[in-house]
Amino acid sequence: MALTIYGIAASRAIRPLWAAEELGLPYRHVPWHYNGPETREPAYLAINPNGTVPAIDDGGLLLFESLAITLHLAQTRPAGGLWSETPEGVAGLYQWTLWAATEIEPLARQWFHHTSFLPPEQRIESLATAALDKLQARLAVLERHLAGREWLVGERFSVADLNLAAVLQRLDALGRGELPHTRAWHQRCLARPAAQRAWALRQAKA
Known part of the structure; x- marks a missing residue:
């Protein structure tokens, strides 16, 4: 499952980046600035209509909000040890x-x-x-x-x-x-x- 993380690391994107590193996930990092023109383009607004970072494309699942992203990554990769079993x-x-x-x-x-x-x-x-x-x-x-x-x-x-x-x-x-x-x-x-x-x-x- 291909994972792309959008957003410079000096933003809330640090959270999904850290989660991906903890889980040992291969990912593509697109380091777009939160004030950059790319986040106002239709292609990105189709991923995150708020025009903010971070956002992810997780094998076709599009998701924004950094803490929702980390919860999603942890829950869908339970073998990584970040989720709970109870x-x-x-x-x-x-x-x-x-x-x-x-x-x-x-x-x-x-x-x-x-x-x-x-x-x-x-x-x-x-x-x-x-x-x-x-x-x-x-x-x-x-x-x-x-x-x-x-x-x-x-x-x-x-x-x-x-x-x-x-x-x-x-x-x-x-x-x-x-x-x-x-x-x-x-x-x-x-x-x-x-x-x-x-x-x-x-x-x-x-």
């Missing part, structure tokens, strides 16, 4: 992935936009501070969950760890205080060989 485990994969999308990413993006991404004249310091303040309560939830365990769901690294670790890529700046369990978990995730290969693509294309 209903309880699958529920956990969805829970932590949706938690990353709803509780962490909006605040992390608000902070990033108003500290680094937007032009200086458009940044609003109070919005960055407010986002960082709210994130601490969410990170406290994660810290308590990780106490006494290495991974989010079950006894091994899963797509839930991949998704949340990628959303929390700037954990060093986002987390106040020690957060020993969370920081150790994040380091374990990003130290994985597949993560290193994916992040090497990110550095090359940044």
